[in-house]
Amino acid sequence: MPSYLHEGLLDxxxxxHSLAPTLLVEEFDVSLPDGAQMRAEPCDFTDxxxxxxxxxxxxxxxxxxxxxxxxxCVEIQLSKKDDRRLKWPVYVATLRSRLGCPVVLLVVTPxxxxxxxxxxxxxxxxxxxxxxxxxxxxxxxxxxTDPDEARLCPERATLSAIAHxxxxxxxxxxxxxxxxxxxxxDERVKMxxxxxxxxxxxAASRRLEELMKSTPEYRxxxxxxxxxxxxxxxxxxxxxxxxxxxxxxxxxxRGLELSAxxxxxxxxxxxxxxLDAWLTQxxxxxxxxxxxx
Numbered sequence: 563m564p565s566y567l568h569e570g571l572l573d574x575x576x577x578x579h580s581l582a583p584t585l586l587v588e589e590f591d592v593s594l595p596d597g598a599q600m601r602a603e604p605c606d607f608t609d610x611x612x613x614x615x616x617x618x619x620x621x622x623x624x625x626x627x628x629x630x631x632x633x634x635c636v637e638i639q640l641s642k643k644d645d646r647r648l649k650w651p652v653y654v655a656t657l658r659s660r661l662g663c664p665v666v667l668l669v670v671t672p673x674x675x676x677x678x679x680x681x682x683x684x685x686x687x688x689x690x691x692x693x694x695x696x697x698x699x700x701x702x703x704x705x706x707t708d709p710d711e712a713r714l715c716p717e718r719a720t721l722s723a724i725a726h727x728x729x730x731x732x733x734x735x736x737x738x739x740x741x742x743x744x745x746x747x748d749e750r751v752k753m754x755x756x757x758x759x760x761x762x763x764x765a766a767s768r769r770l771e772e773l774m775k776s777t778p779e780y781r782x783x784x785x786x787x788x789x790x791x792x793x794x795x796x797x798x799x800x801x802x803x804x805x806x807x808x809x810x811x812x813x814x815x816r817g818l819e820l821s822a823x824x825x826x827x828x829x830x831x832x833x834x835x836x837l838d839a840w841l842t843q844x845x846x847x848x849x850x851x852x853x854x855x
Contacts, residue, residue, distance in 0.1 A: 603622050637650065820850050
């Protein structure tokens with residue numbers, strides 16, 4: 563099941579079809595003619611046979627005569643999975659057959675370790691047939707500090723904030739990212755904010771919230787709704803922490819010690835009903851397994 567991060571990153575490239583070709587030109591020196599048109603292609607790569615192969619996203623660029631000149635298979639990769647490297651050549655070959663033009667494989671990952679793994683050549687046979695993935699790791703995510711640039715492509719600014727929002731350019735990257743959110747719909751605003759906030763350090767996350775609350779332009783469009791929601795979630799988290807602490811206190815007072823796994827399970831629980839049930843059981847339990855068995 564794809565994760566929220568996987569789907570969120572993929573949505574950036576689905577929404578802005580020009581994002582992948584632009585990054586190919588900037589980061590990998592791929593040559594495209596001026597005015598090339600981008601469009602989405604079917605990403606079901608099962609052209610024959612019973613086995614299904616479905617990639618993340620397929621794009622094509624076309625010249626002024628509407629002839630395809632480059633296909634792009636975009637793959638979002640969050641972890642090392644060797645079976646993916648077995649399927650990627652299928653995606654490339656199938657899209658090349660459909661379009662009748664060169665095709666590149668663009669792997670996008672926020673992890674440096676995964677980027678290093680994904681960049682290794684994929685050998686297809688003993689005679690030198692090789693596919694070289696082009697890997698857009700965090701070191702190659704664009705750096706966007708200009709609000710006007712962010713407004714032109716909020717998805718580009720979101721990638722920038724994910725990779726650079728906690729670094730030395732924090733005070734230029736985060737305001738630019740927020741500026742890029744001003745003219746997109748609320749659903750995408752929330753998704754992009756969640757993606758960035760999850761990637762930021764605690765200090766950078768607090769800086770992002772300060773910017774949303776202190777800048778009138780952002781406060782009116784973004785912060786009122788988003789920060790209020792954050793406070794509500796924070797209250798829920800606070801109640802869960804208090805309930806978990808109460809469970810630990812009762813068990814300790816009764817001489818019952820939690821294992822490391824049980825402490826982790828208790829700390830991770832945010833379900834107030836479950837925590838209340840554990841607290842009730844803690845009063846009479848003779849073993850901690852009766853709560854967490």
